[in-house]
Amino acid sequence: MMATNDFLDQAEAILGPRGLTQDPDLVEPWLTDWRGRFHGAALALAQPATTAELSALVALCAQTRVPLVPQGGNSGMSGGATPDETGKSLLVSLRRMNAIRALDRDAMQITAEAGVILENLHHIAELQGLRFPLSLGGKGSATIGGLISTNAGGTQVIRHGSMRALVLGLEAVLADGQILDALVPLKKDNRGFDLKQLLIGSEGTLGIVTAATLRLVPAVADRAVIWAGVPSIAAARGLLLHCQAAEGDALEGFEVMPQHCLDNVVAFLPDARPPLAGQNAWHALIELTASDSDADSLRDRAEAMIADAFEKGLLADAVFASSETQAEKFWQLREIVAPAERAIGPAVQHDVSVPVADMPAFVEAAVPAIEARFPGTRAVAFGHLGDGNIHFHVLAPPGVDGPTWQQGEGKAISREVHDIVVQWRGSISAEHGIGQLKRDELARLGDPVALELMRRVKDALDPHGLLNPGKLI
Numbered sequence: 001m002m003a004t005n006d007f008l009d010q011a012e013a014i015l016g017p018r019g020l021t022q023d024p025d026l027v028e029p030w031l032t033d034w035r036g037r038f039h040g041a042a043l044a045l046a047q048p049a050t051t052a053e054l055s056a057l058v059a060l061c062a063q064t065r066v067p068l069v070p071q072g073g074n075s076g077m078s079g080g081a082t083p084d085e086t087g088k089s090l091l092v093s094l095r096r097m098n099a100i101r102a103l104d105r106d107a108m109q110i111t112a113e114a115g116v117i118l119e120n121l122h123h124i125a126e127l128q129g130l131r132f133p134l135s136l137g138g139k140g141s142a143t144i145g146g147l148i149s150t151n152a153g154g155t156q157v158i159r160h161g162s163m164r165a166l167v168l169g170l171e172a173v174l175a176d177g178q179i180l181d182a183l184v185p186l187k188k189d190n191r192g193f194d195l196k197q198l199l200i201g202s203e204g205t206l207g208i209v210t211a212a213t214l215r216l217v218p219a220v221a222d223r224a225v226i227w228a229g230v231p232s233i234a235a236a237r238g239l240l241l242h243c244q245a246a247e248g249d250a251l252e253g254f255e256v257m258p259q260h261c262l263d264n265v266v267a268f269l270p271d272a273r274p275p276l277a278g279q280n281a282w283h284a285l286i287e288l289t290a291s292d293s294d295a296d297s298l299r300d301r302a303e304a305m306i307a308d309a310f311e312k313g314l315l316a317d318a319v320f321a322s323s324e325t326q327a328e329k330f331w332q333l334r335e336i337v338a339p340a341e342r343a344i345g346p347a348v349q350h351d352v353s354v355p356v357a358d359m360p361a362f363v364e365a366a367v368p369a370i371e372a373r374f375p376g377t378r379a380v381a382f383g384h385l386g387d388g389n390i391h392f393h394v395l396a397p398p399g400v401d402g403p404t405w406q407q408g409e410g411k412a413i414s415r416e417v418h419d420i421v422v423q424w425r426g427s428i429s430a431e432h433g434i435g436q437l438k439r440d441e442l443a444r445l446g447d448p449v450a451l452e453l454m455r456r457v458k459d460a461l462d463p464h465g466l467l468n469p470g471k472l473i
Helices: 002-015 024-030 051-064 118-127 144-149 195-199 233-250 259-268 292-311 324-335 337-344 356-373 402-423 439-445 448-461
Strands: 068-071 090-093 100-104 109-113 167-174 179-182 207-215 222-230 251-258 282-290 317-320 347-353 378-384 389-395
Touching: 002 051, 024 090, 051 090, 051 167, 051 207, 068 144, 109 118, 109 144, 118 144, 144 207, 167 195, 179 195, 222 233, 222 292, 222 324, 233 251, 233 282, 233 292, 233 356, 251 259, 259 282, 259 324, 259 337, 259 378, 282 292, 282 324, 292 317, 324 337, 337 347, 337 389, 347 402, 356 378, 356 389, 356 402, 389 402, 402 439
Parallel strands: 068 090
Antiparallel strands: 100 109, 109 207, 167 179, 167 207, 222 282, 222 317, 251 282, 251 378, 347 389, 378 389
């Protein structure tokens, strides 16, 4: 106890009274993950205000062997920002580090600290006639540091890529407290390893991201949002290829969901209406965007693209959003799929990817295989067809006790789903990270050579295992 008190006194001296708290009312909300699956304990909640403060704090933790658990907006899906139950770790929130350090409109670059909330970044870029082309349902709480640490994806990966493609420079505090300053973006830099890419997606196990220089793109001058009904996910893939051939980089989003998901959303969301009059086995949500230079022709091009798709038999029905309000309603139908599903009952969720070309065949094989293996369940697949990332959820049989089912049959289902994914040369985590949720499954199914290399890197950069212990590897 004396050693713990001494550590906390030293930590408070570094961070100041606002930077460290043990108040249960302030700490407790951050000890449970967003999904409510993991709950932990912590020595205290540390909230550094600067990179220098964090550097000094991490150096103190290295000297005293106190583990740290970095946390952004606590909106992760895999328990990667939740401490364990021992209470020996220091929970480190970067939410106070929320400054925009620089914005270069001509270069279309912005340097933001780790605690900047994604939605706020969107607004700041918009004021300059620019945008940051990554969006997701949790944009109101997700932070830049968390998005980088998990290599977040979202709905625009098909055109702009994940966070790996959007990070031009990076600043991070390493396990011994040293600061890696690689914020300056260079188009060509051949001085060895790209260390920023090593840290992106490492889930805070190799270093704590404190700031990043990010790529911006021109603001959208106009967009065409289309809801299409298709007879199968294979037909949806054909429609995707058609849209890509017709419009290339103008295609910014291509999402799919089965009729079952749409029915759930319409029943769950007040005043929601299905975009199309009839029933369709599958639905595709398509978005084309244009900058100032080609905005005038966007609508005509989009209509020609869809008319040609009709003639080729690639879709059964389609409707264009007639306004921005209707376009947002279309996207809301997609974004509410998971909450609508939770209202039905318990389920196990899987964020998986396979090669893009194999996605239709994977879904057509995996859905009946899981439903046959686990009678009474219902498997549904929806998501980002354009980048091969499908959210594969399995709903429990009616009337089961949720927690009991999830701990029993639910875990068996997840193992089976992951086994099928690996058979299709895919990944058990497409965009949500490994965290603690999938750590054991990664150890079971991951390539042994790749896992050993990751362990060696971890041992080299964090020899005492103090950074986010129990996560990823």
